[in-house]
Amino acid sequence: MISDPKTRMAETSTPSQQPFRLSMLLNDSRYRSRSIEIVVLVGCLLFVFWIIDNTISNLELLGKGVQFWFLNEPSGYDINQRLIEYTSRSTHLRASFAGLLNTLLLAAMGCALATILGLGIGVLRLSKNWIVARLMAVYIETFRNIPVLLWIVFFMAIVIDTLPKPSDFRGENPEASMILGESVAVTNRGVYVPEPLFSNSLGNISFFGAFDISLDLVAILAVLVAGIIATGHVTRRANRVQAETGDRPNTWIPNLLLVGGLPVLVLAILGLHLGFPELKGFNFKGGIHLRNSLIALWLALSLYTAAFIAEAVRAGIQAVSKGQTEAAYALGIRPTRTMRLIIIPQALRVIIPPLISHYLNLTKNSSLAIAVGYMDITGTLGGITLNQTGRELECILLLMLFYLSISLSVSMFMNWYNDRVRLKER
Amino acid sequence: MTMAKASFVRMEMIEPSTPPLSEVGIVGWIRENLFNGWLNATLTIISILGIFFALYEVLPWMIRSSWTATSLDECRKAIAATYGEGVDGACWAVIRERYLQLFYGFYPADSYWRPNLAFILMLAALAPILFPAVPRIVLLFSAGYPFLAFWLLWGGSIWGPLAVIAGFVIGYVITTKLTDRYGLLVGGISAVAGTVAWWFFAAEKVADLAHSVLPIGLRPVESAQLGGFMLSIAIGVTGIAASLPLGILLALGRKSDMLIVKSVCVGFIEFIRGVPLITLLFVASTLLNIFLPPGTSFDVVLRVVVMVTLFASAYIAEVIRGGLAALDRGQHEAADSLGLDYWKSMRLIILPQALKISIPGIVSTFIGLFKDTTLVSIIGLLDPIGLTTSIRANFAWNGIIWELYCFVGLMFFIFCFSMSRYSMYLERKLQRENR
Numbered sequence: 001m002i003s004d005p006k007t008r009m010a011e012t013s014t015p016s017q018q019p020f021r022l023s024m025l026l027n028d029s030r031y032r033s034r035s036i037e038i039v040v041l042v043g044c045l046l047f048v049f050w051i052i053d054n055t056i057s058n059l060e061l062l063g064k065g066v067q068f069w070f071l072n073e074p075s076g077y078d079i080n081q082r083l084i085e086y087t088s089r090s091t092h093l094r095a096s097f098a099g100l101l102n103t104l105l106l107a108a109m110g111c112a113l114a115t116i117l118g119l120g121i122g123v124l125r126l127s128k129n130w131i132v133a134r135l136m137a138v139y140i141e142t143f144r145n146i147p148v149l150l151w152i153v154f155f156m157a158i159v160i161d162t163l164p165k166p167s168d169f170r171g172e173n174p175e176a177s178m179i180l181g182e183s184v185a186v187t188n189r190g191v192y193v194p195e196p197l198f199s200n201s202l203g204n205i206s207f208f209g210a211f212d213i214s215l216d217l218v219a220i221l222a223v224l225v226a227g228i229i230a231t232g233h234v235t236r237r238a239n240r241v242q243a244e245t246g247d248r249p250n251t252w253i254p255n256l257l258l259v260g261g262l263p264v265l266v267l268a269i270l271g272l273h274l275g276f277p278e279l280k281g282f283n284f285k286g287g288i289h290l291r292n293s294l295i296a297l298w299l300a301l302s303l304y305t306a307a308f309i310a311e312a313v314r315a316g317i318q319a320v321s322k323g324q325t326e327a328a329y330a331l332g333i334r335p336t337r338t339m340r341l342i343i344i345p346q347a348l349r350v351i352i353p354p355l356i357s358h359y360l361n362l363t364k365n366s367s368l369a370i371a372v373g374y375m376d377i378t379g380t381l382g383g384i385t386l387n388q389t390g391r392e393l394e395c396i397l398l399l400m401l402f403y404l405s406i407s408l409s410v411s412m413f414m415n416w417y418n419d420r421v422r423l424k425e426r
Numbered sequence: 427m428t429m430a431k432a433s434f435v436r437m438e439m440i441e442p443s444t445p446p447l448s449e450v451g452i453v454g455w456i457r458e459n460l461f462n463g464w465l466n467a468t469l470t471i472i473s474i475l476g477i478f479f480a481l482y483e484v485l486p487w488m489i490r491s492s493w494t495a496t497s498l499d500e501c502r503k504a505i506a507a508t509y510g511e512g513v514d515g516a517c518w519a520v521i522r523e524r525y526l527q528l529f530y531g532f533y534p535a536d537s538y539w540r541p542n543l544a545f546i547l548m549l550a551a552l553a554p555i556l557f558p559a560v561p562r563i564v565l566l567f568s569a570g571y572p573f574l575a576f577w578l579l580w581g582g583s584i585w586g587p588l589a590v591i592a593g594f595v596i597g598y599v600i601t602t603k604l605t606d607r608y609g610l611l612v613g614g615i616s617a618v619a620g621t622v623a624w625w626f627f628a629a630e631k632v633a634d635l636a637h638s639v640l641p642i643g644l645r646p647v648e649s650a651q652l653g654g655f656m657l658s659i660a661i662g663v664t665g666i667a668a669s670l671p672l673g674i675l676l677a678l679g680r681k682s683d684m685l686i687v688k689s690v691c692v693g694f695i696e697f698i699r700g701v702p703l704i705t706l707l708f709v710a711s712t713l714l715n716i717f718l719p720p721g722t723s724f725d726v727v728l729r730v731v732v733m734v735t736l737f738a739s740a741y742i743a744e745v746i747r748g749g750l751a752a753l754d755r756g757q758h759e760a761a762d763s764l765g766l767d768y769w770k771s772m773r774l775i776i777l778p779q780a781l782k783i784s785i786p787g788i789v790s791t792f793i794g795l796f797k798d799t800t801l802v803s804i805i806g807l808l809d810p811i812g813l814t815t816s817i818r819a820n821f822a823w824n825g826i827i828w829e830l831y832c833f834v835g836l837m838f839f840i841f842c843f844s845m846s847r848y849s850m851y852l853e854r855k856l857q858r859e860n861r
Contacts, residue, residue: 037686039615044690051717058716129466130459131473145842146835147797149804149811154835157827364702371804382708392712399708400701407700 055393070389071096077384079375081291085212092385099380100402106297106376107363113302114362115355118309125314136310143307148365151304156296156372163188163292166283178277185277185284190291192277192284199271216270223266227258234258293374297366305362309355316351317343349421353414360410364403377402490515493522497822520826521833524817528833531653531808537581537645541656544578547571548663572667579652579660581644585636589629597621649727653808655837657727662796665734666742670788672735673742674781678772680747691743698740703798706733711805730802734795741791749784750776782856789849793842810834 025035059065071093078088083101086094125136143151164176166187178185185192202215234254242248277287320343328338367378375383377399386395444450448457460470490509495501501517509515521528530538551571554564573587597617605613637643652660679691698706710733715723753776761771803812814830817823 033684037684040684040690041686054719055716057720061720124469127466127469128459128462129469129473132466132469135473135477141843141846142839145793145797145839145846147800147811147838149800150831150835150838153811153814154831157831161827367702367704368801368804370704378702378704382705386708386712392708393716396705396708396713400705403702403705404697404700408696411696411700 059393064390066393068394070391070394073389075385076388079380081289081294081375092381092389095385096377096381096398099375099377102374103363103366103369103376103378106294106301106366106369106374107359109298110301110305110362110366111359113298114305114309114358117302117306118358119313121306122310122313122317125310126317140307140310143304144311148300148304149368149371151300152297152368152371155300156293159292159296160188165189166279169279169284183274183276185279185287187284188292189283190289191295192287192289194274194276195286195288197273197275199273201270219270220263220266223262224259227262230258231255291374293369293372296372297369297374301362301365304365305358308358308361312351312354312358313347315354316347316349319350320346352421353418356410356414356417360407363406367403487514488516491518492516493518495519496523498824498826516832517826517829520817520823520829524823525833527654527817528810528813528830528837529654530656531813532651533647533653533656534645534651537647540578540581540644544575545659547574547578572664575660577644579647579656580649581646583633583637583641583643585633585640585642586630588636589633590625592632593621593624593629596624649725650808652727654810654813657802657807657809658796658799661727661731661734661799661802662792664731665738665795665799666788666792668731668735669738669742672739673746674777676739676743677746677750680743681750695740695743698737699744703734703737703801704804706737707801707805709733726805727807730805730807734799737798738791738795741794742788745784745787745791746780748787749780749782752783753780785856786849786853789845789852793845793849796845797838797842810837 025031072091074089075092075095076088077095079086079095079098079102081102082098083105084094084098086098121136121139124132125140127133127136163186166185166189168175169177169185169187176187183194198216202219204212205215205218206212231254234251238249238251275286277284277289279285324342324346325338328342329335333341366376367382369376370379370383373379381395381402382399386392389395445454448454461467490505490513492501492504492508492515495504495517496519498517498520501519505513505515505517526535526538530541533541548571550564551568554560554562554568570591573591577584577587597620600617600620601613603613604616676691676695679687680695682688682691707730710729711726714729714732757775757779758771761775764771766774800809800811803809803815806812808816811834814827814834817830818826
């Protein structure tokens, strides 16, 4: 087709060497995006300056500046559910920190229960058993289509109105009794569970004077982590021996000893015994008291989120094509191994991203604790501290910063994970 | 060689016999679906026991109820009189007495036609968006609907909303006049500047003037009187409708090559998605007035709507980004090869397809947003959950809990469930079209 390459060559145009004109900023596609960017930048900066200027003049009118010293003043309110030492004479900063730990506690408890329930419900939703599958569908639709705030107040009402009062446990013929061998008391003021006590306790270590960390807990966790790392070595060594000799040395006995035996040994050395809750006067004493608000929130958030997780799990399992199972069987892989090596890894690739985002939603929804009076960070820093000090700007800023740092770090982890599990396309 | 004499040769086929009774009909179905294997049998029995127990606990309470009392005491007496002492029954009378309040809040009773009309007109305004068969001219009505609804709900002079609409008309006129002569960018910027100038400096005066000449208006209703499901629907629908254009812009910005535009959009989206809605509502109730020029103070419902819109737009942006990413690259290239510029290729080629893909996501964002409107009860607005507290505060109904929660939950369930079914239907329909 190309008869004479030389004439074709001559037709290719060189970029026009026009002198720069002002109108090229708008009409020339080489400069236009730059000029739009500059306009956007200037617009954004003007907007931000406008807001800052307004804020400064408004705060001047109200007679207050922006400062964070109020965090050092005594808070003057009580937090009934707390993980660290706290009294009403403690500072606002400490109150916020107690609230922050409460948020994390609620989020961790909620995520754990929601995962267990969601996995179970998601698998049962796909069951061939007609009645079970329908029941799970009803569960999922009920919880997904009703606002979580309604569930929270509803569960709070259930805990307060239907569970026995502590006074019902008293007397010759009590209306209510403790369960699990007289160790757990379920009352409308909350649940009392036995607390672990150590007769040879290592004591506490002060963390920069801010709060105490139990050395017993540190020791147990350290042993547990060391055990898990050691099992990795055992398994790797077994793999190596198997590769060299063809015989696989027994791994589960040393692994069980490392993961289960070592912590039990440490617990025995520390002298673990349980402190049981006892009814004294009008209330229970001893044990760990999980407040009714914590219980209601925990149940409501986990049941609500479990419905979403169940759908994610169902989608994940359904996303693995049946051909994968058949291919594995054709290779002669046993059903349990097919599940472990073929199905689950592929399903997890689909399940984990929505799962993490549901964890994040649960954490953000835990801010609704303020509706039932659980003192999480929204209830302390964004609630009472804000109202007492009147420092809306600073409090809400810190509050947002906290939630933002949680979600940003989680989404960074997500990006890393997605990158890792992405199908390597060649 | 002769064949060995066969002792038996089948001459005709035997009729297939019917399967055994245990394999067909109800028995067969039950065996196959409920009792194949001990695990399934256990699950079935547990489920049946669970359902039976739940119904046993709840049904008598629901049925042995009173519908006619006017207070909780009276209700308990009526139940005791009908079903005997000590029977615990539901007091549905509270729903019968207060359902109007749960729907409309403290809206003046003689003006209920206004929210009703607004709701019906909303369906009419949605029709051209949902069904392509409706004539396109109705879209003009859809565009004007938000102002009409605002006027119907809040009342006041009609000239205020009209003056705001006039701003858009002015913007449109400036764009068309200037674009021909100076190009889209100059036209667009001066149109925005002209519209904003009109709103800030002239609109209010013109509206006042017009009102003094020709007073047309409805009785004004204060925001504190708005409540119930009306408030939830108003916030939810406004939030989603206003967040759609914003979300589209944010999604396009996030996919843009321009670094500054992209980082502004990413920053905004990640910030909004990273904080709980309740903190944004705190901003609406306490901080928004600090951010605005001294002396401005506008209505709390409006402030909430602004924050909810910003909140929803970040989520909508992510949904639409998904739709844009799902679109084949060839579509972009095809648009480029036709010589369309950026906005034309977006408007004619990319966005119609991307939006179509993201409809299910948009609907589920809307369901989430509608459920989240209950959060406004925490900052003191009277949405259905806030109203349950306020009804309980009344002496006559002090102590009533379950009936109200059941009713509110049921209403939310009906609304959200039908929306999610509709979205699933859309998803199936669109899948078929894509195939």
